[in-house]
Amino acid sequence: MSTQRPMVELRNIRKSYGTLEVLKGIDLSVERGRIVSIIGPSGSGKSTLLRSVNMLEEVSAGEIWLDGTQVNQPLSGRAFERHINGIRQAMGMVFQQFNLFPHLTVHQNIMIGPMRLKGLSKDAARQRADELLAKVGLTGKGGSYPNRLSGGQKQRVAIARALAMQPKVMLFDEATSALDPELVDEVNLVMKQLAGEHMTMLIVTHEMRFAAEVSDHVLFMDGGVVVEQGTPDRVLANPTEDRTRAFLRKHLSN
Amino acid sequence: MMLDFSQVPGYGGLILTGLLWTILITCLAGAVSILLGVLAAVATLYGPRLVSLLLREVAFLFMATPLLLQLYLLYYGLSQVGILLPAFWTGVIGLGIHYAAYNADILGAALKAVDPGQAEAARSLGFARGATLLHFVIPQAMLSSLPQMGNNSIMLLKDTAVLSVLGIAELVLNAQRAISETYRPFEFYLVAAALYYIVNLAMELALKVASRRAEVVR
Numbered sequence: 001m002s003t004q005r006p007m008v009e010l011r012n013i014r015k016s017y018g019t020l021e022v023l024k025g026i027d028l029s030v031e032r033g034r035i036v037s038i039i040g041p042s043g044s045g046k047s048t049l050l051r052s053v054n055m056l057e058e059v060s061a062g063e064i065w066l067d068g069t070q071v072n073q074p075l076s077g078r079a080f081e082r083h084i085n086g087i088r089q090a091m092g093m094v095f096q097q098f099n100l101f102p103h104l105t106v107h108q109n110i111m112i113g114p115m116r117l118k119g120l121s122k123d124a125a126r127q128r129a130d131e132l133l134a135k136v137g138l139t140g141k142g143g144s145y146p147n148r149l150s151g152g153q154k155q156r157v158a159i160a161r162a163l164a165m166q167p168k169v170m171l172f173d174e175a176t177s178a179l180d181p182e183l184v185d186e187v188n189l190v191m192k193q194l195a196g197e198h199m200t201m202l203i204v205t206h207e208m209r210f211a212a213e214v215s216d217h218v219l220f221m222d223g224g225v226v227v228e229q230g231t232p233d234r235v236l237a238n239p240t241e242d243r244t245r246a247f248l249r250k251h252l253s254n
Numbered sequence: 255m256m257l258d259f260s261q262v263p264g265y266g267g268l269i270l271t272g273l274l275w276t277i278l279i280t281c282l283a284g285a286v287s288i289l290l291g292v293l294a295a296v297a298t299l300y301g302p303r304l305v306s307l308l309l310r311e312v313a314f315l316f317m318a319t320p321l322l323l324q325l326y327l328l329y330y331g332l333s334q335v336g337i338l339l340p341a342f343w344t345g346v347i348g349l350g351i352h353y354a355a356y357n358a359d360i361l362g363a364a365l366k367a368v369d370p371g372q373a374e375a376a377r378s379l380g381f382a383r384g385a386t387l388l389h390f391v392i393p394q395a396m397l398s399s400l401p402q403m404g405n406n407s408i409m410l411l412k413d414t415a416v417l418s419v420l421g422i423a424e425l426v427l428n429a430q431r432a433i434s435e436t437y438r439p440f441e442f443y444l445v446a447a448a449l450y451y452i453v454n455l456a457m458e459l460a461l462k463v464a465s466r467r468a469e470v471v472r
Binding site for chain 1: 369371372374375376379380385390393394397470471
């Protein structure tokens with residue numbers, strides 16, 4: 001066992017909507033620089049779990065830790081707000097529906113966080129934005145508004161926007177699910193590139209091939225529990241649980 | 255009857271002065287109506303429950319009673335208790351509040367219609383609740399409600415005519431002054447109408463351009 005503390009750690013996470021329990025005690029530990037994919041049928045709770053990590057979803061019980069700091073601290077009101085905003089700055093999130101700010105240009109989308117939250121000067125933020133745009137293959141698109149971009153381009157801007165905050169962890173919530181098939185690769189490529197740079201990543205996906213390629217660890221969830229987990233080789237190629245097999249069979253056939 | 259506009263040029267200065275006051279009041283009251291409208295909509299939607307209920311009721315009061323009556327209350331009513339507002343500011347504030355109620359209504363709906371994903375994206379970057387509203391949600395709601403708020407501003411322009419009853423020398427009152435000296439109501443009211451029409455056209459045009467621009471960024 002490594003003595004280094006994990007970058008992200010979830011301990012016995014539970015989440016209920018009324019009487020419906022959607023997360024039934026999840027444990028997960030993500031070491032620095034590791035890539036963990038979470039797979040499972042829709043309604044399995046995988047997105048809810050991911051959104052719990054930066055507390056877009058409030059959990060009912062359990063502990064969330066980021067790099068040695070507890071995320072869901074029992075603070076009240078203003079103190080919690082300050083605490084969580086700091087935590088969120090250290091966690092980039094990429095959404096299925098991109099959620100770019102439509103009233104801002106690509107440049108402004110990327111620059112607004114660093115400028116307003118980290119006090120970066122306009123020039124410095126601009127330079128960082130341009131570097132990130134180059135990295136995601138969108139040099140020269142800074143002046144465009146989001147609705148002038150394709151889905152794949154939007155998602156790459158969204159990744160650049162998250163990276164501009166220089167996060168410790170990136171959370172991907174079905175980043176390619178809303179894309180036309182021919183646009184999926186360009187986003188996957190950027191994610192692979194990040195993986196190559198040892199960014200710690202938590203990825204909710206239903207692309208088994210991609211999960212197999214980039215992940216160090218795969219979590220198969222169903223009905224709010226982790227059914228099976230391990231290396232992609234173990235979980236995706238040689239699953240031991242019936243539910244995992246059934247899910248993979250269905251997913252690989254279509 | 256023959257229309258005879260020969261006396262109009264002699265009163266050109268008076269009429270144009272009236273027009274300028276009308277435009278000035280429209281700008282000021284318009285600004286008040288948008289500012290107060292935004293504040294009221296945000297407080298109604300995100301404020302404490304009591305504030306929300308109260309504001310909704312107040313807004314309804316302003317929409318359910320005549321503007322003229324509200325102006326009388328502000329001007330004569332308040333003077334009775336020793337608060338003497340100048341007629342000009344009574345007009346600006348009265349019109350501003352009246353249309354703020356309508357703008358708040360429109361903006362409230364627009365705020366609710368902003369994709370929740372927008373606030374989530376801002377929050378996930380680390381923006382606080384207030385900053386999320388200020389930088390992301392409110393601007394988008396304002397852009398999407400631009401056409402309706404623009405229409406309200408055009409209504410507001412026309413309603414500045416009501417301020418003539420407070421003795422504010424806007425377009426209608428100055429037309430009346432010219433008429434009282436020339437006995438040419440048809441001519442001067444027609445000139446006034448034409449001027450409202452022209453300003454209106456300009457506002458419609460500006461609104462159309464702005465709306466088209468807003469469309470690009472939605």
